Amino acid sequence: MAVRGLHAFDGKKTLQVAFTGPDGRRVLAPAAAGQNLLQVALEAGVKVEHACGGVGGCASCHVHVTQGGSALSKVTDAELDRLDEAPLVREDSRLACQAVILDPASSSTVAIEVEVPRWNINAVSEEA
Numbered sequence: 001m002a003v004r005g006l007h008a009f010d011g012k013k014t015l016q017v018a019f020t021g022p023d024g025r026r027v028l029a030p031a032a033a034g035q036n037l038l039q040v041a042l043e044a045g046v047k048v049e050h051a052c053g054g055v056g057g058c059a060s061c062h063v064h065v066t067q068g069g070s071a072l073s074k075v076t077d078a079e080l081d082r083l084d085e086a087p088l089v090r091e092d093s094r095l096a097c098q099a100v101i102l103d104p105a106s107s108s109t110v111a112i113e114v115e116v117p118r119w120n121i122n123a124v125s126e127e128a
């Protein structure tokens with residue numbers, strides 16, 4: 001299923017998101033303010049499940065943001081409601097499609113660390 005709003009990295013305001021899978025494989029992905037974590041992951045070839053197409057309707061894109069969470073949009077009540085349906089929710093749980101990278105304003109050295117849980121990775125074979 002296609003992801004709504006998916007767009008190519010435009011090279012502005014470079015940020016970096018590190019995705020670590022359950023096998024320990026780590027992928028560093030360039031990102032820009034305004035992208036959500038699902039978009040960044042798929043553009044970098046990190047296959048995160050996205051059953052609803054990235055509209056916040058399914059919780060299949062559940063990930064853990066272990067660092068840099070303050071660089072993302074705040075969790076909404078609707079996102080929390082969806083996370084209630086996900087397995088192994090923690091304080092750092094986010095729906096990748098709902099976690100939007102904020103404009104870093106004065107700094108371009110924001111690092112965001114994301115763990116992609118075992119139940120999520122490789123569930124979608126679609127290329128970004």
Ligand code: FES
Nearest residue numbers: 052056059061097
């Ligand atoms: S892809 Fe369905 S909630 Fe994120």
